[in-house]
Amino acid sequence: MSSFSLVAAALLLAGVSAAARAQDSGGDESRGKQLYVDDGCYECHGYVGQGSSVAGPRVATLSMSFDNFTRQLRRPANEMPPYGETALTDQDAADIYAYLRSIPAPKETAKDIPLLNR
Amino acid sequence: MRQTRQPGAVARRSFLKGATLVGAAAVAPPLAAAAPVRPAARPALPIQLAAAENREPPREQPLTEGRSGGDFMVDVLKSLDFEYVCANPASSFRGLHESLINYGKNTGPEFITCTHEEAAVAMAHAYAKIEGKPIAVMAHAVVGLQHASMALYNAWCDRAPVFLMVGNSVNAEMRRPGVEWAHTAQDNAVIVRDFVKWDDQPASLQDFAESAVRAYKIAVTPPMGPVVLAIDSELQEGAIEEEAALAIPKLPRSTLPEGDSAAVAETARLLVAAETPVILADRLARTPAGIARLVELAELLQAPVIDQGGRMNFPSRHKLNHSGRARPLISQADVILGLELNDFWGTLHSYRDQLHRSSKLLTRAGVKTVAIGTGDLYLKSNFQNFQRFAEIDLAIAGDGEETLPALIEAAKRLVTDDRRSVFAARGQKLAEARAKLLAADRDDAVYGWDASPISTARLCAELWGQIEKEDWSLVTGTTFTSRWPQRLWAMEKHHHYIGDSGGAGQGYGGGAIVGAALANRKHGRITVAIEGDGDLMYSPGALWTAAHHRIPLLMIVHNNRAYHQEYMHVQRMADRRSRGLDRTWIGTTLREPFIDYAKLAQAMGVYAEGPVSDPQEIGPAIQRALAVVKRGEPALVDAVTQPR
Secondary structure (H helix, E strand, O other), rough: HHHHHHHHHHHHHHHHHHHHHHHHOOOOHHHHHHHHHOOOHHHHHHHOOOOOOOOOOOOOOOOOHHHHHHHHHHHHOOOOOOOOOOOOOOHHHHHHHHHHHHHOOOOOOOOOOOHOOO | OOOOOOOOOOOOOHHHHHHHHHHHHHHHOOHHHHHHHHHOOOOOHHHHHHOOOOOOOOOOOOOOOOOEHHHHHHHHHHHOOOOEEEOOOOOOHHHHHHHHHOOOOOOOOEEEEEEOHHHHHHHHHHHHHHHHHEEEEEEEOHHHHHHHHHHHHHHOOOOEEEEEEEEEEEEHHOOOOHHHOOOOOHHHHHHHHHHOOOOEOOOOOOHHHHHHHHHHHHOOOOOEEEEEEEEEEHHHOEEEOOOOHOOOOOOOOOOOOOOHHHHHHHHHHHHHHOOEEEEOOOOOOOOOOHHHHHHHHHHHHHHHEOOOOOOOOOOOOOOOOOOHHHHHHHHOEEEEEEOOOHHHHHHHEEOOOOHHHHHHHHOOOEEEEEEEEEEOOOOOOOOOOOOOOOOOOOOEEHHHHHHHHHHHHHHHHHOOOHHHHHHHHHHHHHHHHHHHHHHHHHHHHOOOOOOOOHHHHHHHHHHHHHHHHEEEEEOOOOOHHHOOHHHHHOOOOHHHOOOOOOOOOOHHHHHHHHHHHHHHHOOOOOOEEEEEEHHHOOOHHHHHHHHHOOOOOOEEEEEEEEEEHHHHHHHHHHHHOOOOOOOOOOOOOOOOOOOHHHHHHHOOOOEEEEEEEOOOHHHHHHHHHHHHHHHHOEEEEEEEOOOO
């Protein structure tokens, strides 16, 4: 097995256990919110995960699985910079994931906001 | 550049200077005798000048003059119908400066006082994009041109005409000792020659007249660009020797380069036969006619248009405006027409900025690509703004706006009833997709609507709510605000948007906003701008120019308190090296202290509010500022915002 595969397998295992924590509220939303800012996620995705058409997509009310989330962090499929374990531990990832999942959908729709109907 | 010729006859100033020196030498007392006369506190003055300043010049020396070379230069500038000349004052063009304000009565052109040459050029750059013609700029020899150089590069990349005159003192004998030598060059324009279309250093007044008219003609001929004339101080300050011998050439009525008719006909055949054509436009619409022509072509074919935003090319809410769906449309296209694209390669490819850089062709096999534009007509090699070479099937050298009527007529002749039915069906699908796109953009804007710092979507929606019923003009780029204006606003007219800096050189905004507003003022338009905080700090003095000349404009500072693009770049490096992210703010942020842009503006006489970080308060702040703008004054709102 190549070193790459070993790392990937380790990440996968770590991801699975972290995923279980996040999805059953094991991740710390509050810590995740702080990490989201401290680790610069907001720079591309906005302080409340609203996203940007020129920087990074919306991550508020995230619907992707934790496995996919971790995979995107470690080996991004697109322009996103890769976040290694040194920069962002699996626990950090789980906490950020928990925070993103906790962001509520907007109370209003665009149709409820007059400024967005002009 | 042509070398300056030495005037054949002894110029008046040369004669005077020579007479002064001869006279001084003839009557100067011995140094020992002169010494007590000179104040001890001014030892740096050259001895002969210090001695001379205590005597009257010989009575035969004339000390005043009537009509000067500068006056004739003003006649030339008036013949070219310059409305303004933007400048930071400088001794190397003092002769022309005085002629402009007295002989020229400071009108046509009017002197606009600028606090930095970069702002002066940026003003001319943006003015030209609104008004369709250049204004003049003056810059000090050597140092002023160096200040101006960044802004000239932006104008060059953005294909905007700027007419810049730089002072100089060619004749070494005529230079005052000291600073004037440091502010003189054998060849001023060498530092900007790689990014101006043409430059010259005329050696006589007649030469100036011809060079000025030539420079103007070159600047406004597509591809447009900046030009530089070095104007010798002796020519400006000396008397006119033979007025009757001087003549100002007529500016010719120039036709614009139009694409080859056979190639245009071939393009029409491709477009009419295409099932999934896409039209892209970048710096296409030079005038309002450019928009109307692109609409006519798109509607004829019922083809989607992607407006890349170098200019206002296509109405933002038109059912055929699919700028928000560029990638899927390009991927599916069987014919792609690019009109005045700055980067055709980048249009056809995705590019991944990871440790291993990679790119991917987006198009499908067999796609036909056609480019119409003036980019191939004039290039220079050093600066690489011409972008990566794109494989294109047919490259038509010609002005896009000028070529469109022939393309439309050629396509009309080919459209059969069958094709018309196909087009109608395609148009129906595109209309439905466009409606969904607008709905999706509005839904996106809801996220972060009540957040603080203020979301760029909220900021843009609040501004739109205040100006939609006015005749407005947005004069700053929209990339850093996630292109919300194009996504939420109804942008239709040529002056509704003028693109960005062109060269992405920071410092464009301050001057450009004022220059565009100067052009908009006589039309009674409301000029609005969303200016980056970092960009404004390069040339904040432009605010003073707006206050001094009572140029109405609303500048909203998109204050994300960082050089945010660079913040993201440094974060990318830290991620790549797994070194942690807690220090990437160093060198990339504008904090400790935060900059108070309202106070900055107020200090220069501009009405200002802020910092505003509550989204509920940004609308009322904009409303109050617009009331000031409608009274004919500039105003600024400092909005603390989300990064993008």
